[in-house]
Amino acid sequence: xxxxxxxxxxxxxxxxxxxxxxxxxxxxxxxxxxxxxxxxxxxxxxxxxxxxxxxxxxxxxxxxxxxxxxxxxxxxxxxxxxxxxxxxxxxxxxxxxxxxxxxxxxxxxxxxxxxxxxxxxxxxxxxxxxxxxxxxxxxxxxxxxxxxxxxxxxxxxxxxxxxxxxxxxxxxxxxxxxxxxxxxxxxxxxxxxxxxxxxxxxxxxxxxxxxxxxxxxxxxxxxxxxxxxxxxxxxxxxxxxxxxxxxxxxxxxxxxxxxxxxxxxxxxxxxxxxxxxxxxxxxxxxxxxxxxxxxxxxxxxxxxxxxxxxxxxxxxxxxxxxxxxxxxxxxxxxxxxxxxxxxxxxxxxxxxxxxxxxxxxxxxxxxxxxxxxxxxxxxxxxxxxxxx
Amino acid sequence: xxxxxxxxxxxxxxxxxxxxxxxxxxxxxxxxxxxxxxxxxxxxxxxxxxxxxxxxxxxxxxxxxxxxxxxxxxxxxxxxxxxxxxxxxxxxxxxxxxxxxxxxxxxxxxxxxxxxxxxxxxxxxxxxxxxxxxxxxxxxxxxxxxxxxxxxxxxxxxxxxxxxxxxxxxxxxxxxxxxxxxxxxxxxxxxxxxxxxxxxxxxxxxxxxxxxxxxxxxxxxxxxxxxxxxxxxxxxxxxxxxxxxxxxxxxxxxxxxxxxxxxxxxxxxxxxxxxxxxxxxxxxxxxxx
Numbered sequence: 001x002x003x004x005x006x007x008x009x010x011x012x013x014x015x016x017x018x019x020x021x022x023x024x025x026x027x028x029x030x031x032x033x034x035x036x037x038x039x040x041x042x043x044x045x046x047x048x049x050x051x052x053x054x055x056x057x058x059x060x061x062x063x064x065x066x067x068x069x070x071x072x073x074x075x076x077x078x079x080x081x082x083x084x085x086x087x088x089x090x091x092x093x094x095x096x097x098x099x100x101x102x103x104x105x106x107x108x109x110x111x112x113x114x115x116x117x118x119x120x121x122x123x124x125x126x127x128x129x130x131x132x133x134x135x136x137x138x139x140x141x142x143x144x145x146x147x148x149x150x151x152x153x154x155x156x157x158x159x160x161x162x163x164x165x166x167x168x169x170x171x172x173x174x175x176x177x178x179x180x181x182x183x184x185x186x187x188x189x190x191x192x193x194x195x196x197x198x199x200x201x202x203x204x205x206x207x208x209x210x211x212x213x214x215x216x217x218x219x220x221x222x223x224x225x226x227x228x229x230x231x232x233x234x235x236x237x238x239x240x241x242x243x244x245x246x247x248x249x250x251x252x253x254x255x256x257x258x259x260x261x262x263x264x265x266x267x268x269x270x271x272x273x274x275x276x277x278x279x280x281x282x283x284x285x286x287x288x289x290x291x292x293x294x295x296x297x298x299x300x301x302x303x304x305x306x307x308x309x310x311x312x313x314x315x316x317x318x319x320x321x322x323x324x325x326x327x328x329x330x331x332x333x334x335x336x337x338x339x340x341x342x343x344x345x346x347x348x349x350x351x352x353x354x355x356x357x358x359x360x361x362x363x364x365x366x367x368x369x370x371x372x373x374x375x376x377x378x379x380x381x382x383x384x385x386x387x388x
Numbered sequence: 389x390x391x392x393x394x395x396x397x398x399x400x401x402x403x404x405x406x407x408x409x410x411x412x413x414x415x416x417x418x419x420x421x422x423x424x425x426x427x428x429x430x431x432x433x434x435x436x437x438x439x440x441x442x443x444x445x446x447x448x449x450x451x452x453x454x455x456x457x458x459x460x461x462x463x464x465x466x467x468x469x470x471x472x473x474x475x476x477x478x479x480x481x482x483x484x485x486x487x488x489x490x491x492x493x494x495x496x497x498x499x500x501x502x503x504x505x506x507x508x509x510x511x512x513x514x515x516x517x518x519x520x521x522x523x524x525x526x527x528x529x530x531x532x533x534x535x536x537x538x539x540x541x542x543x544x545x546x547x548x549x550x551x552x553x554x555x556x557x558x559x560x561x562x563x564x565x566x567x568x569x570x571x572x573x574x575x576x577x578x579x580x581x582x583x584x585x586x587x588x589x590x591x592x593x594x595x596x597x598x599x600x601x602x603x604x605x606x607x608x609x610x611x612x613x614x615x616x617x618x619x620x621x622x623x624x625x626x627x628x629x630x631x632x633x634x635x636x637x638x639x640x641x642x643x644x645x646x647x648x649x650x651x652x653x654x655x656x657x658x659x660x661x662x663x664x665x666x667x668x669x670x671x672x673x674x675x676x677x
Binding site: 036037038039040043044174200201202203204205206207208209210211212214215230231234235241242256263298299303 | 501524605
């Protein structure tokens with residue numbers, strides 16, 4: 001609680017001194033859903049990134065200058081996000097603006113960033129289409145999941161591992177991005193020779209997912225694919241199991257997926273993702289554990305990968321930004337960025353002038369192994385080239 | 389058969405939440421818009437007591453339920469009592485403020501992560517067959533708990549002295565006070581019982597799925613059930629929950645799952661047009677613009 005309270009009050013303290021100190025540091029502003037119903041998906045990434053950048057500062061900063069991160073809570077509300085962006089740009093004079101919140105906050109933040117000529121970086125939040133090639137000149141994204149690419153990878157895994165003709169059930173939450181993705185997957189499945197048998201779109205949040213799962217089960221799928229916020233993915237799966245459905249389920253590996261596989265302990269629940277699990281012992285795992293311990297973060301370390309990736313991206317971008325930093329110099333650095341992610345993903349994250357998402361997306365698949373009683377990897381990095 | 393089971397479980401959820409709205413409204417004519425937050429607080433209380441009583445799930449549940457009861461009484465004693473004599477709108481606004489305060493406090497105390505009280509209790513939610521349908525253990529518990537709560541409240545309100553006092557205070561507070569009924573104690577008890585049932589609903593919903601910040605919205609989704617049945621009628625809340633639950637499950641199954649979100653409010657709108665005081669509610673003088 002003390003930690004959360006400190007984090008909540010921190011922006012006020014930082015804001016008071018930011019004006020005086022701005023010229024001595026790389027100042028970065030973040031508008032994030034630190035509270036509210038969506039906070040569970042964003043707050044761990046932001047806190048992890050902050051912890052990593054604090055550790056960078058403790059080692060002397062970047063190019064001899066500290067990084068000052070100003071985090072403002074928008075509770076996933078567009079009006080608050082707009083106010084945050086205005087303050088960060090006009091008052092705090094940030095050289096890089098970040099958004100880690102629901103997509104409904106994007107429009108006002110994008111508009112403010114464009115007006116101020118400051119690059120906008122999405123971390124831990126869904127990547128807008130504008131970051132895919134051909135990219136908007138001002139918008140960048142490092143978040144793990146990627147529309148269409150994720151479904152391509154997931155359905156390729158299903159195809160490779162199907163023991164019989166695939167009768168595919170699809171499930172998503174009733175939010176625009178998840179619905180669009182699941183509709184894309186429905187079309188894609190047909191081209192891969194699968195038969196989509198049902199598509200269930202559930203509202204956020206439902207008090208009971210059984211009615212949705214009942215309809216899905218009655219359609220007789222032997223595989224179900226879901227791409228949505230974790231709450232919708234896992235509760236649909238658990239409801240299906242309680243109804244006695246015995247098929248296989250593949251879904252996106254959100255921040256908490258590694259913990260959740262260990263909780264659910266179902267051998268036919270597969271999660272596909274682009275961030276390494278701690279079970280895989282990526283080279284940076286020890287550093288993440290140490291930094292999280294020092295920062296006294298309240299989350300399991302398995303929740304922190306996305307935030308550390310964001311921290312590595314910011315660190316690399318600023319290293320390539322000559323002092324004194326300006327938004328234009330940061331933008332130039334981000335337009336030709338290659339970040340060594342130290343095993344947290346299958347390869348480096350690379351941005352070009354035309355591609356502000358990444359040039360390659362790497363996917364792994366995990367499940368709970370009932371025999372070994374542990375989370376195991378069932379597919380190593382599969383590469384998908386990100387093209388126009 | 390499965391549809392019938394689904395309707396019963398969903399209606400149980402709505403009925404258990406809705407009876408809390410009704411208890412407070414029928415006694416004090418205050419609409420408690422912090423009910424969803426109090427429900428979530430009950431679920432967090434279970435998560436907290438689960439770690440305080442490791443290996444003793446029943447003790448943890450009992451402690452959490454008692455905490456919920458006490459919190460309800462305290463909310464009345466520390467906040468709502470001061471609204472006595474003020475316009476009802478002021479009291480309703482106070483509940484909105486309370487809800488915002490509770491939401492913030494819960495994020496500070498437990499963070500934004502999803503929690504699993506059932507796992508913390510060391511229990512699992514197995515399912516079993518009823519004919520050709522299946523129901524989860526917690527689903528069955530929800531149904532049983534709702535039935536027990538309604539039967540208990542019926543017996544309490546009808547046969548106990550405090551229940552009669554509560555009904556009297558709801559019908560005519562001035563007369564009740566003149567007859568020596570301590571209104572503040574009655575109201576505090578109503579708030580306590582309302583928060584107890586809300587907390588119970590929160591614990592069971594969190595055990596069936598999980599506990600996160602979205603639970604507040606589920607609290608609001610039960611509101612149409614209370615209004616459809618009549619805000620001052622417990623029997624009405626039960627029937628309203630059944631109507632709303634059935635409409636929701638059947639629309640998911642036969643029309644479009646997306647309707648699940650709007651159907652309860654469509655039923656509510658229809659009821660407000662036809663019978664604004666609800667199926668079993670008392671017809672009161674309505675303020676008109």
